[in-house]
Amino acid sequence: METLQRYHQDINITPALTERINELISHYPEGRQKSALLPVLHELQDAHDNWLSVELQNKAAEFLNITPIEVYEVVTFYTMFNQKPVGKYMLEFCVTSCCAINKAEDVMDYACEKLGVKPGQVTADGLFSVVGVQCLGACGYAPMLQLGDFYHEHLTKEKVDQLIEDCKADKVTLHDK
Template identity: 70%
Template sequence: METKSTNYKQTINFTPELITRLNELLTHYPADKKKSALLPVLHEVQDAHDNWLSVELQEKVAEFLELKPIEVFEVVTFYTMYNQKPVGKYMFEFCSTSCCMLRGSDDLIDYTCVKLGIQPGQTTPDGMFSVAAVQCLGACGYAPMMQIGDYYHEHLTPQKIDQIIEDCKAGKIIIHDK
């Protein structure tokens, strides 16, 4: 099977702290069912590697969990929460399902992309911002909305987008609770 090559290089760094965290996660699952830990392990590994998972890093996860690489590839390519290429420090993930679309998420995605000078799926040249349309984020009552890291930003308007961008540039937006 031929795989598509990318020009993205990633340093794989399974630090002692990361391995300790991954081993702690494994204690929450049956010892003979390591695959059960795949999703949280991928989150931890992605967080520790600039928020993306190269093919080589996915292979390292497979080795760690004693899985076939394809078992990891299937999951990473299925879920939008796993990034297969470098993304910006601030990943603007706009909900693009019915409730948000009816409340104007398409227009807000376009507005944000024009403001940042990129297209959906791209990253700004300074590596600060990426924009993506994702499936339901489960906050339909707060549409239109987006997620940045672990946090939701709801009832969005162009003015709120402007403020969020400025807050990100000023380092005022928290990405993760860790």
Template identity: 70%
Template sequence: MKQSHDIQQTINITPALMDRINELLGHYPADKRKSALLPILHDVQDAHDNWLSVELMDKVAEIIGIKPIEVYEVVSFYTMFNQRPIGKYMFEFCQTSCCATRGVEDLMDYTCSKLGVGVGQPTPDGMFEVRGVECLGACGYAPMMQLGDTYREHLTKEKIDQIIEDCKAGKVNLYYNAE
């Protein structure tokens, strides 16, 4: 698989995005601008096809006034930031104890088989990807996964089938504040 620095990404910091970045920076004292890094990365990633290239991370560092390594450290630590293009519909299955004891591995295998990919591989059309993640904090609803900004809970093979069909039909809104 190619690393993000091998894949070209158009950097497009629009005036609206820059206004949002400045709004976020305005929440912190001038000497604490780095505190805005997480929300800025979320907004920048959302505006760039849900991934952050090295060049885009460098641009964020420049805007905030921090070293690029400080951005790389954050992006590489959190699973919510993507360093390569990903499937439009990212099925992030919780793999910790509650979900594991309720069969999440079988559901991940089922989903991968249904989509014809392995974990961490986007489908050839770029529509889907399956990923295992650490605890999503919804143990009472196991097995579960995150899809965009929403949780899908008490998963079964039938529910997975329906979610895939809804995604294919364009019926899934990935973000709370999408218009």
């Protein structure tokens, strides 16, 4: 079992990020700013190496004028929010029924072995994390993984090798923004 520890994160709230967060909040009626919590958390996470420290979660609460516990409840519920540092390239393997039947765990184990990590760990160079996640809703394309905003489907060891090499060569797009 991993020892609980507090992770430090440098927080950089730029004027552009503040403007974007305020714009998101403006989409909701006065007094209902909490409704912007999910998009605000996504913006903060995207701007801070894909994870949310307690301090950054507190900053979200401050932006939304809500209590920190209201943010913690959401961050701990949704697996799309990372509470500790992750690799630049987070390989999220679907491990539910259809993918499991199609040997997703074997492909995930192969990726872990190739990268020298266990699920949930970050490679020494900070480039990769491998995690198992629940259904990504692409059952017809099993086994599959999500990398950033994109799905990689019908996985084989060879496809995983190519994906890792493309990441190392910085040839992979993570976001569709």
